[in-house]
Amino acid sequence: MPHSADTTLPAAPDVKGAGPLLPLLRRLLPWAVALLVASLAIVAAGRLRAEFDLAALGREVATLPAAALAGCVLLTLASYTTLVGYDLSALRWIGARLPLARAAMGSFIGFAFSNTLSFTAFSGGAIRYRLYTTAGLSGMQVAKAVFFLSTAFMVGISLVGSVGLWLAPERAAAVLHLPPAAVRTLAMVVAVSLPVLLLAAALWRRPLVLFGREITLPGSKLLLMQLVISTTDIAFSAGALYVLLPADTPVGFAAFAGVYCAAIVLGLLSHLPGGIGVFDGIMVLALADAVPAERMGAALLVYRAVYYLLPLLAAVALLAGHEGRALRDRLPLAELRRRTAGALRLGRGALPAAAAAVAVAAGIVLLVSGALPAVPGRVHAAAALVSLPVVEVSHILNSVVGLGLVLIGRGLYQRLDSAWTLTMGLLGAGVVLNLLKGLDWEEAVILAGCAAILWAAREEFYRRGSLTDVRLTPGWVLGSAGLVAGAVVLTLFAFEHVEYRDALWWQVATTADAPRSMRALVATGVALLGLSLHALLRPAPRTTPRPDAATVERAAALLPTSPRTEGNLVLLGDKAVLFNEAGTGFLMYGVRGRSWVAMGDPVGPVETWPDLVWSFRQMVHRHGGQAAFYQVRPESLPLYLDAGLLPVKIGEEARVPLAGFDLEGPERRDLRYAVRKGGRDGLSFALVGRDEVPALLDELRAVSDAWLAGRKVREKGFSVGWFDPDYLGRFDHAVVRHEGRIVAFANLWAGAPGGELSVDLMRHRPDAPPLTMDFLFAHLMLWGAGAGFSWFNLGMAPLSGLTGRPLAPLWHRLGAFVFTRGEPFYGFRGLRQYKEKFHPRWEPRYLCSPGGLAPATILADVAALVAGGLDGTIGK
Incomplete structure (x- = not known):
């Protein structure tokens, strides 16, 4: 008897106008029913606790009559033999022919698994799909057959159960806390309705449209035959438990069958394997006045061993033998060994x-x-x-x-x-x-x-x-x-x-x-x-291992070959460095808690990136952390997907194309005005070579300190630089003077020739003339265009480009909300609007990390790495 359904029906289409509420209710309703039934089972178990004596239960199992055990085994064999009729009827309905031995094996293995495992990926539906498709059936034919099996079982158990409850409603009424008349009325309605529905189905000649699919109903002969099969099966399976009860039990088989069927259905609704706990509790409660609790418990233990466990073990052996023969016939010995080694x-x-x-x-x-x-x-x-x-x-x-x-x-x-x-x-x-x-x-x-x-x-x-x-x-x-x-x-x-x-x-x-x-x-x-x-x-134990000076210099030697500029962050020395085996590429990373975060894509030839990504993943795996790559570009996403990481959009980066860049035309009106207005206000722009920077450090520090104090912030790190003389001494600088005094500066990151130009520290005095930074950027872009650079990188606008549409991912909706409503705390929209005046091309940037809740925890750790700690994340 199939105690568990083997299929999942096609999902019904959304009702027009219902929005996402109806699909959500459809998904939650089965679990709500399962939770309700499981709760009732817990209550029932609490009531049963006082009825059991473990020692007495063991004695009852040992003293069960041999005749009862033999009867249970024989009725179980009869039930599983009858179950073959389900599959034969289903195959006949779909117009498929299979050898009797293959149909019998599929029936036995499928029901043995579905009876015990209930709604699992390895239940009878999946088993039949495997066995029947290898015999020539299509996937749709197997799905129809499994649908037929489940429907036939539910009709059969409903009919047998309703007849039993109609004849003897008292025991079920006591368990359900309903009047016997109500149980009898409900049973009579079901018992009368089912034959009427079957007759209507037999007379209905046209296909039935269900969820947009046409289903041809079985004929009257097939329906009648299936009803006989399901009724016989349920009688055998109920009898396998009934014979284990005492011979003088004052409960007729009809009353027992009614309670048995009700317990089976409630066990199915619980989604528990084999309805364990729910089925048993209902049977004990319903027969409490007729069968001692210890004897009923002993009967249920033996019944589960004979009807569930032994067929499952036999089914596993049959399935293993079938698969072994299929592999032996299909694969040469060398290929079989290779696949076995892969499986190991x-x-x-x-x-x-x-x-x-x-x-x-x-x-x-x-x-x-x-x-x-x-x-x-x-x-x-x-x-x-x-x-x-x-x-x-x-x-x-x-x-x-x-x-x-x-x-x-x-x-x-x-x-x-x-x-x-x-x-x-x-x-x-x-x-x-x-x-x-x-x-x-x-x-x-x-x-x-x-x-x-x-x-x-x-x-x-x-x-x-x-x-x-x-x-x-x-x-x-x-x-x-x-x-x-x-x-x-x-x-x-x-x-x-x-x-x-x-x-x-x-x-x-x-x-x-x-x-x-x-x-x-x-x-x-x-x-x-x-x-x-x-x-x-306890606090998080891990921090970033700092590289030594030789490691930093080794990485610095690779920077001039990279067209991108963020690799210059390695020169800060606050991130660990991982090289590929040949030393031709590297990536840099920081560690906080379990988060190991690589900053950007690897640096070096693209062909070195896969090895670096996998080496990083394996290193993090050995330390029990979670690997992530922060601010990666869209063209490199396949590399991280192959490594088992999932992308989450975290913002967009503004990149201004420099080919043919000038200040002419209506698009550059604001920049043109900033350059002219700055000149009238006494501003002048100059490029300072790295050899000249040490002589200007005192002036630059004064500008930096004034900028920090004016904004009431402290230095950051990880994804941005800070005022460090050794670090700044490695770069050329753009400076803006007003009346001979430096009022703004930015250190320049230059990629390989023809690549990208960018800046890191951008600082100005609070009392500098208006439009000072626009003046600086306009001159830098003009200079970069003349020097042959292709792009000017203005940096990322966090949370930019995330959509708040109702069907967007939760992270996008949350990010869009923060982007629009979080202006007082960070200035997300203001930052994007400022960069928009340069008419850049916006490119998405991603965090690639494990799925689930990992992106949220990793981004929190990234924020702490950038801010220098949790206190810096909360404050400025």
Whole structure:
């Protein structure tokens, strides 16, 4: 019986005039229903907690009659045999023919996966697509067949369930808190409506239009045959559970089938694999007065093992054999080996995440072991071998070790060698402690197995770093707290028969399981609180490694060959430098927290860029950071996309073409006026060679200090320069004098001949004549055009060019809002408007980084790098 639907129907088109609200509701409604059903399951589980006795449950499983077990197995085989009829009916409906063996295999494997995994990427729909398309069916034919299967199942279970509820509504009414008459009425409506709908479908000769697609309805014979198949299947699957109940159960099969079908449907709505928890809770509650809770729980455990687990294992083996034969037939041995090696390499990349999962699982085992009572007699034996105080201390330390394994999983995920070493030590300690606290050899074997898995994967933990480098995220801490909370609930469940007294905390005895678990939980909670506060409140550990003078000079030697100018930022010495192996190219980067930010595109021949980008990515990966490239150009985006980074637009850069540049024409009216007005006001422009700069440094510093004081700002860094004599002494300068006194200056960045001309520091006295900077820029552009430069770079306008349209990405809408409304804080629009007077060509600039929330955190770190710290980001 297909307990899970295998397909996703085509999305309905947006209703005209509904805007984005209707699609949003359609996306949220299934999850809202699932959340509601899951909440009801939690409530039901809370009500069931008092009904179960774990020891009694185990005894019930062991004492189930052999005849009942045999009946469950036989009815399961009958159900899965009947399921083949679903696929045969579906294939007949779409007009496709397949060999019976292929249809039977597709049916069995598909239903085995979909029953257990529910709505997952590997459910029955995907399995059938794989098996049936290789047999010659098209993707659309498979989609139609899967749609038929899901519809037929829902019709069948609705009919059987409604008949059962109509005949015996009392039990379902008690679970749903509805009057029996209401349940019977609803069941009768469904039971009568379904045959009417099927008859109407059989008489309807024209195709049905659904979501803009035409669907030809099955004929009456096929519908009737499918109804018989689905009814038979559901009867067999319900019978597989019914035979496990006591022989004297005062519940008829019809009443049982009604409750069973309702539980199956609610389990589907929960989106949980196999409806686990929801289905079981409803069955226990509905039959609580007729079947003891322990016997019902034992029946459900065996039913799930026989009906779900065993078919799934068989399906996995069949699918693996099928794929193996297909590969052997299709590929030569050498190609098969090559692909196998590639798959192994891909699998190695997933090892850290798997190792983290293993560590967390081992930690959960220890937390659960500490929350449950010991096996009778083992504590006595352990106390006789060592002593009772050792047993007590071992119990507490065992739970703390479990918490440590959960937390250190984060370090394994980051591939830290120190995290691997500590995890191996904790696993070894867990083995010893489990034996000391009560001879719990089962947990010791599990931990030893986890240690063996981690030992086999030891080469994947190559990042050199101490445990202080492990930064726990809030999500990881909350997840750990959830596990501890779960251990608390489990302890309350296991010892609910023990009446609480303050004296329990101090009771020490071999039979005092409850006090022992309570003390272990308190120690675990205190350890979690302390470690979490330490991890979340400590400052970011990493800063940018500064290059030495030789490294800076080595990079400076490559600058004259680059047509772009931002590479001159390397001369500030505040960014680390990464060269390619041949030393013909480099990139510069800064580090703050986990953000490793490269400034601009690499410098050097374009053919060196891929190696530099990948080398940077791999270096950052080894250190557990997140790589980003700041202010990159659109033509280089494919390079970063290939490296797995996603672009986010952060603004536009203004570039003025200098070919044929002059001050004639209406477009240059403002610049022409600035030059003439400046001349009348006594301004003069001059270019000062780098050899002459040291003699002018005192005057330039006075201009810089006045500019900083007038604007009430401090020096920046990373993406802009600051007043540093050594740095400024490397460049020619443009200066503007007024009556012989320097009132404005800018240091010049010059690219390769025919390339780009730009400026870095641009500063003027607050009392300089109006239009002084326009005067300076106009003369610089005229000079650059005469010197053969192609472009004059005016720099970037942050957040410029981002659209606030309703369908634009969230980042664009947020950036556009800040651009238009954030004028009092930064002057975004004013900066763009000032540069617009030079009639530049605006080119987008991007941040390339990992997706998700990474761009927001990286941009915050970039702002801190530019401002010299968080205080500079908040202030000026």
